Amino acid sequence: MGQDNRDKKVRRVVIAGGGTAGWMVAAGLSKTLGKLLDIKLIESDEIGTVGVGEATIPTLMNFHHLLDINEQEFMAATQATFKLGISFENWRDLKQDYIHSFGLTGTDHWTAGFQHFWMKGRERGLAGDYGDYCLELKAAQANKFAHLPRNGMNYAYHLDASAYARYLRKFSEGYGVQRIEGKIVEVKQHADGGDIRSIRLDSGTEIEGDLFIDCTGFRGMLIGQTMGVEYDDWSHWLYCDSAVAVQTASTGPAVPLTRSIARESGWQWRIPLQSRVGNGLVFSSRYMDDEQAIACLTANIEGEPLMKPRVIKFKPGQRRQVWKGNCVAIGLASGFLEPIESTSIHLIQRGIIRLMQMFPSDGICQSDVDEYNKQANTEIEHIRDFIILHYHVTNRQDTPFWRDCRSMAIPASLQHRIDLFRETGRVFRVPNELFAENSWIQVMLGQGIMPKRHHQTADLMGDEELAHFLGSISARIEKTVMQLPQHQEYVERFCRAPSQ
Template sequence: SVLLGGALGVGYEDWSHWLPCDSAIALQTASVREAVPYTRSIAHPWGWQWQIPLQHRVGNGVVFSSRYTDDETARAALLGNIEGEVLTPHRVIRFKPGQREVVWKRNCVGAGLSSGFLEPLESTSIHLIQRTAIRLLQMFPKDGIRQSDIDEYNAQMRHELEHIRDFIVLHYHLQQRTDSPMWRDMREMPVPASLQHRLDLFRETGRVFRVPNELFTENSWVQVLLGQGLMPEQHHPSADLMGDRELSSFLGGITTRIEKTVVQMPSHQQYVARYAPAAVVKAPVPA
């Protein structure tokens, strides 16, 4: 940020000790099959790869740590794990995970990359730009800038970014991989105190709480916590009110209703073609 970091001297908090990935390579390929309604995130020994099916092409990329591999190894892994004709050139993008110490100072408010950056595992950049605009409208000065507004704005933005940071760090820290130095280091590293509290609370009680305006819901946290193998030592007493047979019948009924509904629905490709068709355009070539 030329203004915040340069002219106003606002420092930058480096989070790379929690989020080691600092590089990315992105490219687009031609579609070779019908699009599916989800993004794939594929682990590599030094980072991870994304595959995002769009209407007429597929977005691909790798995110990696320069501490654990080099550009050519990451590029070769990406090119070896894609399908379809490559439509765009590719180049290495560098970034430093972290945030500005404050994002509003005097008459300057940072938005987007000028305020901070988190790696793209949860694709939160556009959300944070939108939240910046909404929050600034809520606190927009009428008769001069007040320090209380600045302090409140900075506190809210900091909490929001740290919440997202913790959720992303969770993916790295709680995994069970032992096949490479990066993943072993991520399992053993100390995590932010705010994340450690969430981990301890869930491990001991099975509880997850969400503060208002946090992006990720309780369900999102539970899916990752359980999916990565963290099982609670206790559960809420109300969970014992339904017996195993009754619970099995209840969940089985839900499964049956879902299956009956799904077979009547169009495929993802058919739905998009009907309600959100896009013209076939040539993929732009980056400058």
């Protein structure tokens, strides 16, 4: 970092790149700090955005609360539907499915999680499926949804990512963000070769700034090409490095689930919006070429294609630093895992909130930079482990891809979690980790790990008491689900898009 910039107040923020990441950054900064900052966003109409991620997780609502975004207005503008979880089909083995839902399952005791009482119930022939004790999961299976009192239903959204960027652009411009059209042709650094001084566009315009946010996608034009931050490649754990995407016309009511269907060398997504369905195949180029992937996806879609299939290449991994000097990378420029658990928008949001918490108004402080990088690194590593779990713990041996996933070496941090759950049924959440205990339990059980023993607290309940405890939870859920409206009907009533 240049000496002359260390104590320089940050007033001019330049966001390089639009899309979901760029406009989420613009919205977050302009709403919270807009009166103190001059915010410019550089975007080229000629450069398309990836726009693959159309499924979100419940944390997006925290971001919307911060921005005071009206849910009905946002959902109508982005053709959104509700999402209660992800249906994993053929992951554990062919024709074996499970749901990773957003809800809590059962009732925990202070000494032990609900899974221990459920395991005891299974042993005694008193319990149903683990999912029978989760409201969101049962509602998703019945294709039902409603907002419940006291936030009684955990949910997220399926949305049109391009429409979301347009929505946030309008929002941000209302708080003073200036959009500048143009292609970036050069990123200029200060004379000492450290911090970024300005960005030159193809029109010849030069835009100076104090803080630069890199939202240029996989290219990482600022953080990588200019600041020289290297990228850690995680493809030895995450084999999928490509995706092919296509949109199709809706053929039936929208369901409140993202479908994730495991295929021979990857998996297919199906994401229902109000007027269309987003489809894609995430695959490994080591086991399948682009033509085979397009053929596989085309053979497994429903409804008329609304566009030609489009192939996207990516490298799973992360930047060694996401903040260096006066450059912060957010979105794909900072790293990317893959869309299996819909974490991409969440990581954008976390990057923004972290930046707002540590915003360098009075000058960039290295200890802030170090803390920001440490938190970002820890967060993505936890998500990485959770994603690897889906591939590694499987009974599938029908193709080379799945056999290799089963036999690969995995991070020690993940191996410990698997061993702990298999031996004891216990799951402990790491501080500030995205996925809570119930997510790990649902996926580990779903992928085929059944713990060898349960906590002794569950043994204190006799059969009658345990049957009543489990039965009262499932009966309460069943009663609630019966009273819920159909998801499609609720969406049409609550947030129907204007074009409908």
